[in-house]
Amino acid sequence: MIGRAMPEPRTLPIPAIDPLEFPTGLVWLIGAGPGDPSLLTLQGAQALSLADTIVHDSLIDERLLDWRRDDAEIIFAGKRGGRPSPKQVDISLQLIELSKQGRRVARLKGGDPFVFGRGGEEALTLVRAGIPVRVTPGVTAGIAGLAYAGIPLTHREVNQSVTFITGHDHSGDTPGAIDWPMLAKGSQVIIMYMAIKNLRQITDSLLAGGRHEREPVTIICNATFSNQQVLETTLARAADEIEAYRLETPAVICVGATGLLRLAIDWKSALDGKPIRHINPLDSEARSLWGGLG
Numbered sequence: 001m002i003g004r005a006m007p008e009p010r011t012l013p014i015p016a017i018d019p020l021e022f023p024t025g026l027v028w029l030i031g032a033g034p035g036d037p038s039l040l041t042l043q044g045a046q047a048l049s050l051a052d053t054i055v056h057d058s059l060i061d062e063r064l065l066d067w068r069r070d071d072a073e074i075i076f077a078g079k080r081g082g083r084p085s086p087k088q089v090d091i092s093l094q095l096i097e098l099s100k101q102g103r104r105v106a107r108l109k110g111g112d113p114f115v116f117g118r119g120g121e122e123a124l125t126l127v128r129a130g131i132p133v134r135v136t137p138g139v140t141a142g143i144a145g146l147a148y149a150g151i152p153l154t155h156r157e158v159n160q161s162v163t164f165i166t167g168h169d170h171s172g173d174t175p176g177a178i179d180w181p182m183l184a185k186g187s188q189v190i191i192m193y194m195a196i197k198n199l200r201q202i203t204d205s206l207l208a209g210g211r212h213e214r215e216p217v218t219i220i221c222n223a224t225f226s227n228q229q230v231l232e233t234t235l236a237r238a239a240d241e242i243e244a245y246r247l248e249t250p251a252v253i254c255v256g257a258t259g260l261l262r263l264a265i266d267w268k269s270a271l272d273g274k275p276i277r278h279i280n281p282l283d284s285e286a287r288s289l290w291g292g293l294g
Contacts, residue, residue, distance in 0.1 A: 031138015051106035059110035145223030167195025184209025189256030
C-alpha cells in the first residue's frame with residue numbers, strides 16, 4: 001500500500017545453493033554487472049569472499065570489493081579507451097603468475113566477462129598455459145542499461161531480433177569487419193557498446209544502408225549508476241547531440257523503436273514523481289514527445 005513505512009531489511013548470509021569450491025591456482029572470471037553493485041550475482045559475491053587475490057577492471061563500483069576477505073590482495077587492472085592502461089597481454093600474464101603462486105584469483109570484470117569484455121582472450125590464454133578457469137556470468141549493460149532506462153530489449157509489436165555490436169575494433173577504429181549495409185537492412189534493433197567515439201561514422205553508415213533518419217536512438221550513460229543519464233534522439237541527430245550535451249563514456253546505445261516504450265515505462269522517473277508521458281508509446285502521436293536528456 002502506498003504510504004506505508006519501509007520495513008527493515010533482513011540481514012542474511014549469501015545462500016550457498018550449491019557449495020562453491022575455489023581451489024588454489026584457479027582463476028575465476030566474474031562478471032561484476034553493469035554498475036549498480038547490487039546487481040552482482042550471488043555466485044559472484046560468494047566467489048569474491050573466497051578469493052586470495054582480486055584483479056579488477058576500472059568500470060566496477062568499488063563497493064563490490066567489500067565482499068573480499070580482510071587479508072585479500074587487491075590489484076587494479078583497468079583499461080579505458082584513450083587513457084594509459086595496462087596492456088591485455090600483461091594482465092593475462094599476471095593472472096598466470098598469480099595462479100602459479102597458488103593464489104585463488106578472482107578476475108572481476110565489468111558487465112559480463114564474455115560480452116565485449118576480453119574475457120575470452122584471458123580465458124584462452126589461461127587455458128593454453130594450463131591454468132584452471134571458471135566463469136560466472138554478469139548482467140551486461142546492453143540489457144541492464146536499457147531496463148534501467150525503461151526500455152524492453154524485445155517487444156512483440158516491435159522486434160523479434162536484436163544485434164549487439166562494438167563501436168570499435170582492436171585498433172580503436174570503426175569495425176571494418178561489420179557489413180554495415182547488411183546490418184542496416186537486417187537488424188530490427190541494434191545495441192552498441194563503446195560506440196561514442198565513432199558514432200558519427202557508424203550512424204552515417206546505417207543511414208547510407210537505408211535506416212530512417214528519424215529512427216529513435218537512446219543513449220544511456222553510466223547505466224544503473226546514481227548519475228545515469230539518458231538521451232533520446234534520432235539516428236540523424238545522435239552524433240551532434242552527443243557533442244552538444246557533452247556526454248561521456250561509459251555508454252550503451254540502442255537504435256530502434258523499442259526506445260519509444262520508455263515514454264510509458266520510464267520507471268525511474270515515475271518513482272521520482274514525474275508523470276508518464278504517453279500510455280501508448282508506439283502510437284504515431286507519441287513520437288512528438290520523444291527527445292531530450294533526462
